Amino acid sequence: MAESGYGDVKPTTGTLDNRFAPDAQTITDPRTGVSQVTATQPGNAFLLLDGDPNAPFGYHPETGSPMTRSEWESRYIKPDPNNPGGVGSMHWSPNQGSVIGTRVQFTDLTEFRRIFGDLPMDRVGSAGGEYIGIGGGSISDRALGPNQVGATELWDVRFAENPQLPPGWTLEISMIGEAYGLDGGGLQLVIRDADGEGVRLDTPEARDIFQLDKW
Numbered sequence: 255m256a257e258s259g260y261g262d263v264k265p266t267t268g269t270l271d272n273r274f275a276p277d278a279q280t281i282t283d284p285r286t287g288v289s290q291v292t293a294t295q296p297g298n299a300f301l302l303l304d305g306d307p308n309a310p311f312g313y314h315p316e317t318g319s320p321m322t323r324s325e326w327e328s329r330y331i332k333p334d335p336n337n338p339g340g341v342g343s344m345h346w347s348p349n350q351g352s353v354i355g356t357r358v359q360f361t362d363l364t365e366f367r368r369i370f371g372d373l374p375m376d377r378v379g380s381a382g383g384e385y386i387g388i389g390g391g392s393i394s395d396r397a398l399g400p401n402q403v404g405a406t407e408l409w410d411v412r413f414a415e416n417p418q419l420p421p422g423w424t425l426e427i428s429m430i431g432e433a434y435g436l437d438g439g440g441l442q443l444v445i446r447d448a449d450g451e452g453v454r455l456d457t458p459e460a461r462d463i464f465q466l467d468k469w
Contacts, residue, residue, distance in 0.1 A: 260345075260347065260348055260433075261315050261329050261330075261432070261433075261435070262329065263328045263329055264328060264329065264332075264345075266333045266338065267327050267328050267331050267332070267333055267342060268327070268331045268332060268333040268334050268337075268338075268339065268340060268341060268342015268343070269327055269331065269339070269340065269341055269342060270323065270326070270327050270331055270341075270342075270400070271341050274399075274400065274401035275323060275400065276296070276310040276311075276400050276403035276404060295404070296310070296403050296404065297402075297403065297404045297405040297406040298405075298406050298408070299378050299379070299402075299405040299406055299407055299408035300378075300393060300402060300403050300404070300405050302408060302469075303378065303391070303392050303393045303396070303408075304392040304393060304394075305392070305393035305394075305398075305402075305403065306320075306393075306394075307403075308320060309321070309435075310400050310403045311323055311325070311326035311400050311434075311435060312326065312400075312434050312435020312436045313435045313436070314435065315435065321435050326400065326434070326435065327342075329345075329435075330344065330345045330399075330434055331343070331344065331345060332344070332345050344399070347397065347431060347433035347434070348431070349431065350428070350444075351385075351397065351428075351430055351431060351433060351442065352428035352429060352430065352431055352442070353428070353429040353430070353431045353438070354431075356428045356429040357426055357427075357428040358426065358427055358428065359424035359425070359426045359446065360424060360425045360426075360427070361419060361423075361424055363413070363417050363418070363419060363425060363463070366425055366427075367413065370388065370427065373388050373389040373390075373441075374388070374389065374390060374410075375387065375388045375410075375411035375412065375443065375464075376408060376409060376410055376411055376469075377408070377409040377411055377455065377466060378396070378398065378402055378405050378407070378408055378409075379402055379405045379407055380407060381407070381409060381455055381456050381466050382454050382455065382456045383454065383455060384444050384445070384452035384453060384454055384455065385442050385443070385444050385452070386411050386442065386443040386444070386455070386464070387440060387441070387442060387443075388427065388441045388442065388443050389440065389441045390440075391430075391439075391440030391441070392440075393436065394436045394437050394438075395430065395437065395438065395439050395440035396430055396436075396438070396440045396442070397430050397431065397432060397433040397434055397436040397437065397438040397440075398434070398436070399433075399434045400434070407468065408468070408469045409466040409467065409468055409469065410466070410467045410468075410469055411464050411465070411466055412464065412465050412467070413463065413464060413465070414461065414462055414463055414464060414465045417462065417463045417464070418462065418463070419445075419463065420447075420448075420459060421448070422447070422448030423445065423446060423447055423448060423453075423459075424445075424446045425443060425444075425445055425446075425463075426443065426444050426445075426446055427441060427442070427443050428441070428442055429441060430442050445459075445460055445463060445464075447459075
């Protein structure tokens with residue numbers, strides 16, 4: 255696996271917000287005084303999609319070994335110029351997380367469903383996000399960041415009855431690119447409004463298009 259440019263070590267970096275860091279913890283047995291390093295408990299959604307609890311930060315692009323938190327941060331966290339070395343921000347995967355040349359936008363849901371209608375759809379994590387997985391795929395296929403290691407929510411996604419896109423809106427499908435130390439290669443969907451912005455799945459407009467049911 256090689257992520258030219260995007261996944262290279264950066265000259266300056268910040269740290270990952272601990273709320274989203276599935277870092278290892280050191281537990282001391284009070285009876286023996288022996289310390290043991292244990293991984294943060296992975297969530298049910300992460301495990302259902304074949305996430306590797308031994309590689310919460312993905313794999314090193316050159317060696318294929320599981321990355322440590324600091325190695326991951328050096329590639330995917332941008333520094334806060336006002337607080338160098340402090341909590342930084344995600345260096346989001348380029349091209350909206352898609353392989354270049356694979357983003358296809360539909361204005362006609364009937365045509366989309368004619369082509370892709372039999373593929374299963376789901377959503378990992380909060381229903382307030384924008385992206386939907388289509389056609390199955392593992393955590394690695396979806397190139398999900400370490401903030402999803404603890405994910406407990408997995409949603410079955412279906413088209414609502416008589417779904418309609420508002421004027422100027424599109425439904426975009428694309429192939430997921432390599433990101434965050436994971437291979438990608440799966441497929442993703444996102445609703446885009448008339449300005450081309452992704453639409454949260456918990457908005458009234460999105461609920462007129464998709465129905466989400468928790469697994």
